[in-house]
Amino acid sequence: MIKSELIQKISEENPHLYQRDVERIINTVFGEIGGALARGDRVELRGFGAFSVKERPARTGRNPRTGEPVFVNAKRVPFFKTGKELRERLNDNGDDD
């Protein structure tokens, strides 16, 4: 599923909303999550999962082709941990535990 299909589905369920409003709603939700992460905040969505930011220290990497050392700056990377309920739903085939 891509974003336009999600917009389509939500629009069909909410005929009183313009499609461009649905688009704005979806962009607001994910923009808000991105903004929170940019501030270093966490986003915890019960039943779905939690987004956080992990710090990666600077390191000396290597160009895999030439073997030449390359300095890699410290950076922050977004991280998602699947929520318990979703993790269980992904494995709802009876063979639990």
Added chain:
Amino acid sequence: MGEKTLTRADLSDAVHQNVGLSRTESADLVKSILDHITTSLVDGETVKLSSFGTFMVRSKGGRIGRNPKTGEEVPITPRRVLVFRPSHVLKDVINDGAGGSRGE
């Protein structure tokens, strides 16, 4: 680093403020968005949200694990896990600080 934790309520509030829908309807829409994503993932579909990232389901084979505390061997059954790959846009937003305006 900030220390706050945003929740569904904060997302609903943002929708309420930005789009002008009632708080109840905003909360319902946030739930509906997450529910649709969940359903697709449970069906084994990949969910691609441009400028945010991609959620995909990966199947992992069974293996023998070990309880790190007791050293006891524990079988780990095959299972499906969810992986999130952030888009370049999201990575850039997070490294450029708030707002994500570039070229400054």
